[in-house]
Amino acid sequence: MSTLVELSDAHVVHKARSGGLFTRDRVYALTGADLAIAPGETVGVVGESGCGKSTLAKVLVGVERPTQGTVSFRGQDLWAMPAAERRRAVGGSTGMIFQDPSTALNRRLTVRQILRDPLDVHDRGTRGQRDERVRELMSLVGLPRALADALPGQLSGGQRQRVAIARALALDPDLVVADEPTSALDVSVRAQILNLLLDLKERLGLALVFVSHDIQTVRRMSDRVITMYLGRIVEESPAALVTDRARHPYTRALFSATPGLLDPIDPIPLAGPLPSATRPPSGCPFRTRCWKADGACAEAMPDFSVASAPAHRFRCHHPVQEDESTRDLVRRRDPMESP
Numbered sequence: 001m002s003t004l005v006e007l008s009d010a011h012v013v014h015k016a017r018s019g020g021l022f023t024r025d026r027v028y029a030l031t032g033a034d035l036a037i038a039p040g041e042t043v044g045v046v047g048e049s050g051c052g053k054s055t056l057a058k059v060l061v062g063v064e065r066p067t068q069g070t071v072s073f074r075g076q077d078l079w080a081m082p083a084a085e086r087r088r089a090v091g092g093s094t095g096m097i098f099q100d101p102s103t104a105l106n107r108r109l110t111v112r113q114i115l116r117d118p119l120d121v122h123d124r125g126t127r128g129q130r131d132e133r134v135r136e137l138m139s140l141v142g143l144p145r146a147l148a149d150a151l152p153g154q155l156s157g158g159q160r161q162r163v164a165i166a167r168a169l170a171l172d173p174d175l176v177v178a179d180e181p182t183s184a185l186d187v188s189v190r191a192q193i194l195n196l197l198l199d200l201k202e203r204l205g206l207a208l209v210f211v212s213h214d215i216q217t218v219r220r221m222s223d224r225v226i227t228m229y230l231g232r233i234v235e236e237s238p239a240a241l242v243t244d245r246a247r248h249p250y251t252r253a254l255f256s257a258t259p260g261l262l263d264p265i266d267p268i269p270l271a272g273p274l275p276s277a278t279r280p281p282s283g284c285p286f287r288t289r290c291w292k293a294d295g296a297c298a299e300a301m302p303d304f305s306v307a308s309a310p311a312h313r314f315r316c317h318h319p320v321q322e323d324e325s326t327r328d329l330v331r332r333r334d335p336m337e338s339p
């Protein structure tokens with residue numbers, strides 16, 4: 001399998017802020033991420049709020065520089081390149097779609113100007129070819145030509161997100177990262193935007209990284225699902241297996257709490273709140289909430305283990321058995337059992 005983009009031991013550490021001022025604390029937004037994405041693949045990213053999904057997404061498209069580790073594009077270390085070369089590589093190969101199109105688009109530019117901008121910045125084609133590309137992009141995302149001179153404020157939320165998608169596609173990227181692309185939209189247009197993304201992915205052969213709180217949608221959209229917990233990738237699973245065959249206890253707990261994925265069951269309860277990203281627990285960060293944790297889990301984060309299905313791996317000292325359904329897991333374990 002060829003690799004489009006690869007993270008190797010990528011870390012992102014921020015200075016923590018309080019009341020707008022930096023404190024002495026550090027936020028461990030991403031820790032030791034290893035991940036390879038193949039051309040044309042769709043990878044979904046799930047996990048609780050603050051677990052590092054957006055950070056992972058930004059690192060993958062070269063928007064955020066890892067404080068440690070490497071990001072390679074088609075085998076080339078992105079952050080070892082001269083800045084101009086990196087901008088060309090990133091701009092030409094990746095696109096990013098953000099959560100809220102009303103803030104992601106410049107309100108003073110027309111649709112035409114928004115879509116021309118990346119073509120101008122990267123000096124793509126003649127004037128005439130750029131105009132033609134703008135028309136092509138609008139048609140690709142289903143925007144009527146009549147909207148070319150509209151400002152973002154004159155568009156509906158769904159139309160604005162179509163403009164954001166068209167802009168992300170302007171330079172014909174190989175990888176598009178969509179970070180919560182529908183969460184700011186009305187429920188009625190969400191399905192249209194998701195279907196558009198799936199359709200474009202197929203037609204253009206894009207690799208797509210899809211970040212969302214909507215676990216049901218992630219599973220439906222993706223070939224592979226990445227589970228994150230407190231800045232760590234704890235499991236990668238083929239989407240078809242993630243609901244009831246995931247091996248990491250956290251993935252099972254997350255999916256058990258998603259209505260409509262499994263036959264009705266009581267969600268697996270987790271002990272206590274999510275720890276702070278400024279003080280992640282030692283060893284496996286999930287151990288403070290995990291019913292399977294013991295001393296070994298406090299000692300060290302295990303390396304990835306490989307499950308029997310291809311492309312399925314997890315980092316856990318005490319994984320759930322492959323043949324144990326989540327329903328059985330809930331039934332067998334004493335809900336009052338504490339970690």
Ligand SMILES: Nc1ncnc2c1ncn2[C@@H]1O[C@H](COP(=O)(O)OP(=O)(O)OP(=O)(O)O)[C@@H](O)[C@H]1O
Binds near residue numbers: 047
């Ligand atoms: N620029 C920054 N400065 C300080 N801390 C940051 C910065 N960006 C992110 N963080 C912190 O890093 C951690 C990971 O953030 P990130 O946005 O990647 O999580 P997330 O899983 O995408 O969250 P959500 O689902 O709420 O969008 C969080 O604790 C967040 O507060």
